[in-house]
Amino acid sequence: MTARRLDIANLTVRARGGARAPLVAGIDLSLSSGEVLALVGASGSGKSMTCAGALDVLPPGTWRETGTLLVDGEPCQPKTVRGRKVATILQAPRSAFNPVLTMRRHAEETLKALGFPKPRWDAIIASAMADAGLGEPDRILALHPFEMSGGMLQRMMIALALMSEAPFLFADEPTTDLDLIVQSEILDCLDRLRKERGLGILLVTHDMGVVARLADRVAVMEAGRIVETGGIDRMFHEPAHPVTRRLVDAHLSLYAPDVAP
Amino acid sequence: MSLLAADAVSRAYETGMGWGERQKTRVLDAVSVSIEAGETVGLLGRSGCGKSTLARLLVGLERPDAGCVRFEGRPLDELSKAERLAFRRSVQMVFQDSLGAVDPRSTVRAILAEPLRHLLKLSKSEREPAIADLLRRVGLEPRDADKLPGQMSGGQLQRVCIARALAPQPKLIVLDEAVSNLDLHLQIQMLDLFEHLRRETGLAYLFVTHDLRLVERFASRVLVMDEGRVCEEAAVSRPLALASPAGRALGAAVLPAMPGATRRPARAAG
Ligand SMILES: Nc1ncnc2c1ncn2[C@@H]1O[C@H](COP(=O)(O)OP(=O)(O)OP(=O)(O)O)[C@@H](O)[C@H]1O
Numbered sequence: 447m448t449a450r451r452l453d454i455a456n457l458t459v460r461a462r463g464g465a466r467a468p469l470v471a472g473i474d475l476s477l478s479s480g481e482v483l484a485l486v487g488a489s490g491s492g493k494s495m496t497c498a499g500a501l502d503v504l505p506p507g508t509w510r511e512t513g514t515l516l517v518d519g520e521p522c523q524p525k526t527v528r529g530r531k532v533a534t535i536l537q538a539p540r541s542a543f544n545p546v547l548t549m550r551r552h553a554e555e556t557l558k559a560l561g562f563p564k565p566r567w568d569a570i571i572a573s574a575m576a577d578a579g580l581g582e583p584d585r586i587l588a589l590h591p592f593e594m595s596g597g598m599l600q601r602m603m604i605a606l607a608l609m610s611e612a613p614f615l616f617a618d619e620p621t622t623d624l625d626l627i628v629q630s631e632i633l634d635c636l637d638r639l640r641k642e643r644g645l646g647i648l649l650v651t652h653d654m655g656v657v658a659r660l661a662d663r664v665a666v667m668e669a670g671r672i673v674e675t676g677g678i679d680r681m682f683h684e685p686a687h688p689v690t691r692r693l694v695d696a697h698l699s700l701y702a703p704d705v706a707p
Numbered sequence: 708m709s710l711l712a713a714d715a716v717s718r719a720y721e722t723g724m725g726w727g728e729r730q731k732t733r734v735l736d737a738v739s740v741s742i743e744a745g746e747t748v749g750l751l752g753r754s755g756c757g758k759s760t761l762a763r764l765l766v767g768l769e770r771p772d773a774g775c776v777r778f779e780g781r782p783l784d785e786l787s788k789a790e791r792l793a794f795r796r797s798v799q800m801v802f803q804d805s806l807g808a809v810d811p812r813s814t815v816r817a818i819l820a821e822p823l824r825h826l827l828k829l830s831k832s833e834r835e836p837a838i839a840d841l842l843r844r845v846g847l848e849p850r851d852a853d854k855l856p857g858q859m860s861g862g863q864l865q866r867v868c869i870a871r872a873l874a875p876q877p878k879l880i881v882l883d884e885a886v887s888n889l890d891l892h893l894q895i896q897m898l899d900l901f902e903h904l905r906r907e908t909g910l911a912y913l914f915v916t917h918d919l920r921l922v923e924r925f926a927s928r929v930l931v932m933d934e935g936r937v938c939e940e941a942a943v944s945r946p947l948a949l950a951s952p953a954g955r956a957l958g959a960a961v962l963p964a965m966p967g968a969t970r971r972p973a974r975a976a977g
């Protein structure tokens with residue numbers, strides 16, 4: 447049976463360097479299947495570190511001081527969850543790829559690691575790439591990372607994540623470098639996977655337009671802590687915390703008729 | 708005479724590393740762009756249409772297969788050594804991929820010191836306050852100078868790259884998705900800083916982005932590219948009204964302001 451709920455409990459991440467405040471301080475988050483939880487907050491507030499800490503893939507010099515990952519209420523080792531229960535899309539697409547391998551090799555390595563039988567590979571690759579908005583799969587599978595544009599790499603990373611068929615997805619700024627047309631196609635695709643497959647998505651983004659389009663709930667971070675959590679409508683219409691209010695106001699100012707030139 | 712201009716530049720890449728399957732893909736097809744001093748030009752277009760490639764040609768990182776790039780009227784190929792140095796100082800770029808654009812073993816201090824030393828010829832004692840000032844301008848702190856790129860968040864590193872581009876006091880900055888990893892509050896803060904510098908010093912920008920909302924707010928002229936060609940060039944009106952099919956398709960995909968709405972709300976005219 448597939449998992450229905452994922453909890454991050456009391457996650458604290460620290461960096462080397464003595465008395466400095468933790469990068470992530472006692473975070474609790476829960477994600478249900480079929481749900482999109484947006485994690486928003488200023489640059490440097492700890493969103494990416496929360497994802498990395500939960501899955502125990504923190505960069506050198508930082509470590510998880512406390513924190514448990516629970517699948518359907520059962521504590522789990524992050525390494526048994528990564529890729530199988532939780533697929534990930536990283537913030538910096540280019541650095542996530544091995545520069546000397548083609549896209550086909552990347553896809554095959556992923557499928558091999560997940561234990562999919564070889565005869566299914568081509569079909570899985572083709573459908574994941576189509577879902578991620580990558581037409582011409584044969585042309586793209588032959589390319590190396592340096593031969594691809596930023597947005598193409600971002601879509602390839604999304605395709606690799608979709609191949610895993612994991613019940614949950616951590617997506618860190620999945621659409622930042624995409625043009626608006628591909629962006630809306632990807633958001634539609636995530637929406638469909640959430641509805642059809644019950645995919646639960648932790649969506650890290652700074653774009654409140656993306657939040658408005660896709661999220662059910664929003665958690666707002668500041669300086670390593672969650673300062674407000676709530677349903678999407680309340681967060682946009684009655685933001686309580688000053689940080690939330692600032693994010694929503696800045697967002698709406700882009701749509702205001704009197705945008706200052 | 709334009710500050711920087713591309714004159715019918717074309718570029719093709721060979722792809723397919725295998726036996727005999729080499730194939731030339733044309734990425735830019737006779738593209739012309741010109742940027743005047745103190746001007747902000749937006750460059751819009753779908754993913755993969757050639758924006759970053761054009762940006763690399765404009766700053767001299769790659770050479771066009773055909774056509775020519777001119778800096779203050781002079782073809783880049785013909786610049787003397789002194790002119791070349793002036794060009795390198797005057798035209799800066801903020802890359803789409805900030806992690807790939809910095810040396811992972813250099814501290815932020817070393818990253819910012821480099822242009823200050825080589826292009827502005829500042830002494831060590833002059834550099835330190837300049838570095839602190841640059842960091843503050845982009846919303847970081849002087850103590851961030853000791854960090855390595857890997858110790859910064861995505862948006863923090865992007866701002867280091869912006870600071871590095873500002874360091875040599877250039878005349879033009881090519882911003883390739885340069886604020887894409889920042890929250891809106893910071894994006895607006897950065898755009899305000901760019902606008903302030905434009906007014907104060909006549910700095911010009913080529914602003915490559917997929918975000919029409921930011922072009923509308925920040926640029927005075929916009930180019931739309933489609934499959935390696937410029938398909939539209941227009942003054943920026945607010946709201947932005949694009950006429951080409953490629954431009955209109957981008958406009959139609961702007962995300963809703965509020966949850967529940969599927970489309971961007973209609974706005975008052977004027
Ligand atoms: N390897 C590291 N060592 C020490 N500190 C780090 C390291 N990586 C990140 N940090 C710090 O941790 C904080 C949180 O970083 P994180 O990457 O989670 O931010 P973020 O919310 O994802 O920001 P952004 O929106 O800019 O990507 C930042 O202040 C950053 O400088």
Ligand SMILES: Nc1ncnc2c1ncn2[C@@H]1O[C@H](COP(=O)(O)OP(=O)(O)OP(=O)(O)O)[C@@H](O)[C@H]1O
Pocket residue numbers: 592593594595596597598623624625720721722734752753754755756757758759760761803
């Ligand atoms: N070094 C290279 N070798 C082969 N092909 C390349 C190379 N660089 C770019 N391309 C191809 O050129 C096309 C345009 O890429 P470019 O990076 O200029 O697009 P872009 O408009 O910046 O897209 P994005 O918005 O996704 O960043 C893409 O199809 C890409 O695959």
Ligand SMILES: [Mg+2]
Pocket residue numbers: 493494495537618860861862
């Ligand atoms: Mg981040």
Ligand SMILES: [Mg+2]
Pocket residue numbers: 595596597758759760803883
């Ligand atoms: Mg690009």
